[in-house]
Amino acid sequence: MNRYQGQTGNGYQRQRSNGSKQAAILEAEEIPADYVESAERVMRGLGTEGDNGTLRFKLTTSKIRNIFSMVTDIYNVESRRREPELKQESISALQKMRVRILYDAGREKDAVKSFVEAAHLLQYIKGIGTNREKFINFANYMEALVAYHRYLGGDD
Incomplete structure (x- = not known):
């Protein structure tokens, strides 16, 4: 495809x-149903083998957590709601997040851009549209990426 x-x-x-x-x-893409396994594949693919069996990443913990922080800000608003569509403020925040990710990826091609492309972040954000449930799935996927980054040896 x-x-x-x-x-x-x-x-x-x-x-x-x-x-x-x-x-x-x-193009817009849907978050895979097996997003935890997908997150593991992405993070293992970005790491290089370290001395003690852990992976080393060009992407620092602070960079991935900065992106995750933007996601959690929206998640904190949307997780308490039950409407099928995102609030207008969340849609705006999602668009600002997309622009910020693009900017950071452009500044740090080796670390951030590689991560953004491997994780399909921009395609998944486009795939959310205004759908609240798709955003919740995206937030869960981001959480899995952060968790695997840390578990596999990601550090500042």
């Missing part, structure tokens, strides 16, 4: 007719 519009053999970019490269548009 092609996850990126215009994906070519050169990564996630495509050639424009004038020869310059254009970033492909990321």
Whole structure:
């Protein structure tokens, strides 16, 4: 399945007719039902073997926790509600979070961008739309990512 519009053999970019490269548009995706196993695969794939059997990560604990903090701020509002749609303030916060993740990924390509791409964070955020239940699933997935990062040896 092609996850990126215009994906070519050169990564996630495509050639424009004038020869310059254009970033492909990321498509919305659903959080997998086995999100805990998915989180484990992502974090194991990002780590490199350390001396004592734990994995070493370029992604620091503070970077992943900063992203998780934005998620928990929205979760704290939405977890007490029962309506099927997110509150407008939560939708706005989700969009701001997406922009912040993009910015951080652009600043730190080795650590944050690799994590964001491997974890499909931007695609999953797009897939949430305004659906409260999809957001709750996303928050659970983020929690699993943080947990595996720590369990497998992630540290500052």
